[in-house]
Amino acid sequence: MESTTTDHAADIDRHVRVYITVFASLMVLTLVTVGISRFHFPVPIAVTVALLVATIKGSLVACYFMHLISEKRLIVAILALTVFFFIALIALPVLTVHDGFWMRG
Amino acid sequence: MEIPYTVEVRRDTGLINGKIGIWLFLASEVMLFGALFASYILIRTGSPSWPRGDTMLDVRLATFNTLVLISSSVTMVMAWASLMRHRFETFRMYMGATILLGLVFLIVKYFEYSAHIHEGAIPSTNNFLAIYYTLTGLHMLHVAGGMAVNAYFWGPGAKLWKTNPEWFTNRVEHSGLFWHFVDLVWIFLFPTLYLL
Numbered sequence: 392m393e394s395t396t397t398d399h400a401a402d403i404d405r406h407v408r409v410y411i412t413v414f415a416s417l418m419v420l421t422l423v424t425v426g427i428s429r430f431h432f433p434v435p436i437a438v439t440v441a442l443l444v445a446t447i448k449g450s451l452v453a454c455y456f457m458h459l460i461s462e463k464r465l466i467v468a469i470l471a472l473t474v475f476f477f478i479a480l481i482a483l484p485v486l487t488v489h490d491g492f493w494m495r496g
Numbered sequence: 497m498e499i500p501y502t503v504e505v506r507r508d509t510g511l512i513n514g515k516i517g518i519w520l521f522l523a524s525e526v527m528l529f530g531a532l533f534a535s536y537i538l539i540r541t542g543s544p545s546w547p548r549g550d551t552m553l554d555v556r557l558a559t560f561n562t563l564v565l566i567s568s569s570v571t572m573v574m575a576w577a578s579l580m581r582h583r584f585e586t587f588r589m590y591m592g593a594t595i596l597l598g599l600v601f602l603i604v605k606y607f608e609y610s611a612h613i614h615e616g617a618i619p620s621t622n623n624f625l626a627i628y629y630t631l632t633g634l635h636m637l638h639v640a641g642g643m644a645v646n647a648y649f650w651g652p653g654a655k656l657w658k659t660n661p662e663w664f665t666n667r668v669e670h671s672g673l674f675w676h677f678v679d680l681v682w683i684f685l686f687p688t689l690y691l692l
Contacts, residue, residue, distance in 0.1 A: 403580050410577070414570040421562050421686075425555065428691035441687035448683045456573045456676045463510050466519050473523040477530045484538035 413455045420448050503662045518670040522677050525638075529681055532634065536627050536688065547624050549690040552617065554608060558690045561604050562682065565639075568597035569679040572646075572672045579665040584657055587668070591650045594675065598643040605636055628689055635685060638678045645671045 424444045432440065454460040459467070501513040509516060540546050549555075575590035612618070612625075619629040649668055656664040 400581060403577055407574065407577055410570055410573050414566065417566045417569075418563060421559065421566065424687055424691065425559050428550065428555075428687070434692070437692055441691055442684075445684050445687050449680050452569060452676055452680050452683065456569050456679075457673055465509050465511060465516070469516075469519055469523055473526050477526055480527065480530045480534050481537065484534050484541065487538065487541075 409455055413451050416451060417448055420444055503660070503666065512666060514666055514670050518673050522673065525677060529631075529634075532627075532631055533684075533688070536631070539623050539627060543623060547622075549624075549688075549692060552624065553628070553690050554611070555690050557604055557608055558686055561601050562686050564597050564601050564604070565679050565682050568594050568601070569676050571597065572675045576665070576669050576672050579657075579661070579668055582661070584654075588650060588654070591646060591668075595643055595646050595650060598639055598646070601639055602636060602643075605632065631685055631689065635678070635681055638681070642671070642675045642678050646675065 424441060427440055427444070428437065431437075459470070503512065505512055571590045571593040575587050575594060578584075578586035578590055617625055619626045649664075649671060653667070654664070656667070
């Protein structure tokens with residue numbers, strides 16, 4: 392019993408070390424985002440880079456702070472469905488660019 | 497009647513009910529913010545000109561607020577980890593820090609809003625400000641809601657720790673999931689509105 396408690400405590404300690412590492416990474420990536428924006432790249436490049444860094448940061452939060460990396464398959468399935476509809480939602484206005492060229496078929 | 501599956505997992509899902517409930521709620525939240533992000537893209541791509549966020553907004557304050565919200569996410573997860581280690585007083589310290597950091601975020605946002613309104617930059621001024629106020633306003637409501645729930649678990653709701661510590665730990669985990677989601681939304685709002 393004592394061994395199980397010790398294992399559990401060690402497990403939580405390991406988690407805490409991961410949280411601190413993720414925290415430091417998020418801080419650095421935030422400063423990177425701001426630093427990159429000062430270069431005033433053309434809009435398509437600026438959008439791609441900013442959203443790429445934001446996606447990395449978001450993934451760190453979701454995977455480690457929200458424990459998605461070790462979550463049950465049902466939760467992952469719910470989120471996969473959500474991501475599918477989210478992408479469809481974001482794609483709608485993107486497809487209307489160029490006066491609805493992609494929508495006309 | 498006792499609420500079922502607050503601590504023991506359901507055999508069919510392998511999860512406690514609260515966990516599924518909060519993730520389904522967060523899925524609906526993704527679609528809510530997704531609709532607003534889609535509106536932002538539609539308005540921006542349909543506009544002949546669009547101002548860079550940093551020409552109208554204060555990037556230094558927003559960067560500070562981003563660091564504050566990320567810090568609050570780590571204190572939130574540390575609060576949960578403290579409960580997992582049965583350290584209630586440490587939990588209280590971290591949860592208190594999370595609430596205070598949320599308050600700092602709102603105060604900074606208040607000063608940002610005040611400065612804009614003082615300059616006459618209100619939602620009806622242009623499309624950029626309309627979508628800025630809508631997105632950040634909705635996000636602020638979420639911060640305030642998360643703070644209210646966290647304050648409940650820091651204060652009166654903490655009584656549950658004495659009678660059912662496992663259930664209390666699960667509830668804190670669920671409120672933490674919401675708080676991290678609020679942080680996650682800001683991670684995308686910050687570059688979208690302030691830097692691009």
